[in-house]
Amino acid sequence: MKNLVLLGPPGAGKGTIAKRLAAEHGYLHLSTGDILRDEVTRGTELGRKAKAYMDAGELVPDELILAMVKEHVAGKDGILFDGFPRTLAQARGLEEIAPIQLVLFLELDRDTVVRRLSGRRVCPQCGALYNLVTQPPKEDERCDHCGAGLIQRDDDRPEVIARRFEVYMKDSAPLVDYYQGKGILVRLDAARPPEEVYAAALRAIRDDRP
């Protein structure tokens, strides 16, 4: 199975697509954000180092991220990288870890990012994603799957969202040209409804052509 990267600003819908591709097509979903949040919750050394960066909307240092990814992908394929790589140094480091056949770039403007992230809610128990506006739970702020009370991520506060977007523009947006230059980037309009973005992602994977 091929290895894919999901690239795009915070809130573009990377996690939403990745969870579905993993459930329906057997990809191994590797979200560096999810792994880091789990490390923070468990109070590990990595989690303690990462927390301050995450709360401030800054990137966790490349060497910590690369070591963490290496450990999670050893000997596997069919990996869907979500939120990684995020810097050119991470992209170059990834080349030594796993070959990438396709990069799906989810394009979304800043105003929509802010709106989406302000309405995002997550299930702390099973990880399901919701949006109070676009994908609301059936029952008020409770998970449809496991019934747990939904929470808002610490970094979904307005001032942190603004900083995350700035960091994305400075450090991660250059990856678009980088992967375009390699001929493996496909652009998707992430402002479309979730079903349409997912269908476009599947078409790109099946065609496997930029």
Ligand code: AP5
């Ligand atoms: P991370 O968890 O990776 O956050 P992110 O990249 O900012 O992305 P998000 O999870 O916020 O958004 P998403 O694109 O997955 O959107 P989602 O599907 O949830 O990283 C968090 C932090 O960890 C970073 O700031 C950094 O500190 C650190 N970190 C992580 N990786 C790192 C790395 N590689 N290097 C260094 N540091 C790293 O959707 C968002 C909302 O919109 C949801 O409510 C959803 O329901 C809704 N939605 C989704 N799609 C649609 C649609 N098409 N239409 C309408 N609503 C939609």
